[in-house]
Amino acid sequence: MEILLVIIIGLLYAAGIYMMLRRSLVKLIIGLILLGNGANLLIFLLGKIVKGQPPIIASSEKMLGELYADPVPQALILTAIVISFGLQAFAIILVKRAYKVVKTDDLDEMNATDEDL
């Protein structure tokens, strides 16, 4: 399981960075999304994966057993997903807007900000 996740995370990071280096605006956003998902999975992986051990204290016990699934990474991932959802929604609208205003989706054509006034 861990090995599989490691491979997937590596692929997501690699694909994300590759997509970000392309000239197309849409691919840029896809790259960012892939990177974000990779980071979320990384949190999940590094929170130590445990199978079938929910962090629930049985009514007869006072403490959690030795091994239990850490709930904190899941809370972190949930927060990160919600945040990146908002940011990505904004970024997609921005790309659409940029395409309308600049009339191209080629990043190399977007150099109005470097022009001398």
Next chain:
Amino acid sequence: MNNPYIVLPVIFQLFIAVLLMFSWNSKNIQKLISVTGSLIALVISILLLVKVNTEGIQIMQAGGWAAPFGITFVADTFSSLLVLLTAIAGLAVSVYSVGSIRNARVKFGYFPIFHLLIMGLSGAFLTGDIFNLYVWFEIIIISSFVLLTIGGEKAQIEGAIKYVTMNLLASVIFLTAIAILYGLTGSLNMADLSLRVAEIENRGLVNVTAVLFLVGFGIKSAVFPLYFWLPASYHTPPPAISAIFGGLLTKVGVYALLRVFTLIFVPDAFLSTVIMVLAIFTILSGGIGALIQNNMRKVISYLIICHIGFMLAGLGVYSSLAIAGAIFYLVHDIVVKTNLFMVSGLIFKFKGTYSMRLLGSFYKEHPKLSLLMAVPLFSLVGIPPLSGFWGKLLILQGAIEQTNILVVVFVILGSFLTLFIIARLWSEVFWKDGPELPEKKHIKYFNALKPLKRRAMIGSILFLSLISLGIGFGAEWVMRLSIKIAENLMDPTQYIQAVLGN
């Protein structure tokens, strides 16, 4: 120990933002709420600094969960000083916005978003939890995205593409670093992390994580070679927005660097060399970049990068004197950079252009205003006894004490570059006889503004100039405060004890 009032600067900004949204359609009420709200926020943050300075570090454990299990908010002297500076810059820009932001932008919610940005900044300074810091960073960047694009001009959108991409990338890197750190230590509380990171045996992995933090915060604070988004975007929005960006956004990255690299990761020889080399190149590339620019706002943008290098150099030297210098410089820089962008906006209102080639004879036409504008310009150069001098002096003292000749040479070189750039700006914009500029129809010139708006713009510049002068002439007080902060940063036992109990 649990003092819930320390988050008041954060909650209060949220309260103002919500209040502003209720008066969405009436721009005059919005302006009134924004200015009075910023004034009250300033009073709150002064009270916070006084309390922290007299009674020591204040803690709030959110929900009553004892550290390290819950989210902790920590107001030590460093945090509360920066919250105070945020409130000062916030008040100035709020007043300036009354005069300079167009009604169309107010209608799209400029003021509520502005206060949410200030809220995010205050939260980032006050939090004591590394993941919570990430959340505050996201609040800051989403608000800044909206502010950067509000109005939707072509240059704004293009600048925003670069800004948004780099900031999202920085967030992902920051999140990756947090993930690895959590995997290593199982904790998110910064005080707890400080203890646990020191115990890890695999130093190689710790250094990799530290470098990830360095890259993430480096993008946000525009450190070489990750600064290219800054000069591509900061000159595109209206001057009031540039002012708050230039004054505070990059500085929150510097704050995070100073905090993380003193509390959690203590730089070893390799890491401090990396930071120092980055600082040197940041100073050089910012200074040289500013030399060749013609747009006044771009010159100031490159100067931001150059001076980020000074603060980073202070961190790279890593002695309490040098870090005190970096903190003093941070204090000075927030006030001056905010002020300079507002000055450039005021000049634009008179002349209708930012191009230094076309500008000129400002001193002849407006001698009193020019003298007022000279205060931030020459503070930036650091002519003694103005505020820029003392921070650099401390950094240089720290570097000489550690016999760190490279930093000494390049900080002095950076100061000379700044002097040359400001002298050129002064002679081009103020002294040179400028050409007659054609009237542009779509610009509302200064003389066509209502008297209240005119006073708001000049008043806010005057306010920040007085603060700059205060920092310069009251340098002893600020210096004592910076040295105290630096000593607490270098020896974080007080901080850790305050957060974790014993």
